[in-house]
Amino acid sequence: MSERHPIKAVLIAGPTASGKSALALELASRAGGTIINADSMQVYRDLRIITARPTPDEEARVPHSLYGHVDAAVNFSAGAWVADAAKTLEEAEADGRLPIFVGGTGLYFKALTAGLSAVPSIPAEVREDVRARLERNGVEALHAELARRDRRAAERLNLRDRTRIARALEVIEATGRSLLDWHNEGQPPLLPKNSFRAVFLAPERDELYARIDARFDAMIGAGALREVERLATRGLDPLLPAMKAHGVPALIRHLRGEHSLEEAATIGRADTRHYAKRQFTWFRHQLPEFEWVTPEAARGWLENGVRDPG
Known part of the structure; x- marks a missing residue:
């Protein structure tokens, strides 16, 4: 790493609508940085x-x-993101720029700092067969099948978690091994310990929820419904990650006449608030090395923790 930067990278995480992007932009402008997306939907x-x-x-x-570089038809994985992030990290370092990872996807940050499990690629025919059975027989039947073949994985999953149940069954079917076993054989982290500075923006909950609601309404006003309508016309698999982005399923149901726009917006706002709550919990338990600061204290964190190049 260039002597201009005493650390290898800066990591800015936090719940949705906490002000991460604005903080990253300010830091990148001051420190000669490259902003690298660490949000699985962006x-x-x-x-x-x-x-x-x-x-x-x-x-x-x-x-x-790493913003908007993947088609919605792709089931983009954390492993694929890590491969892209490794290339971007090298490019930023070669250009003498400070890499600034920003987003709210905990698994991406954990892969950066702790490594990633080595689950191999699942053949398309296996994935399609499992998803067809899911649609035909329902999530309860798929969970029961998983319990017969991989009891340990089944016991850790919510009975209604369609995506993770399907994923665990795909892995045992394609590899003959439990997903849990693969998780124990991981790739090393891209950022070793003490090579980065990491912060988690933690707004007061009521303030954050108000910001989430206001931002969702602003997105509707900015054309989110037309954006979702274009996506819906593609007829993609509803289990694809892009089809489950917060607000997308409810807005698609509105476009089908199943909800009013206000009902869809209410669902989208609530889903986003619930996700923010899960982000707090996940980072607290999974990534204790992140420093928690309020958005108001973030500027001081910049001043004291990340020096301008010079």
């Missing part, structure tokens, strides 16, 4: 508005990477 090019990706003007101010 990778999809189809979903700029509904996922609150940086605006074109913001992207023009400093280099941004």
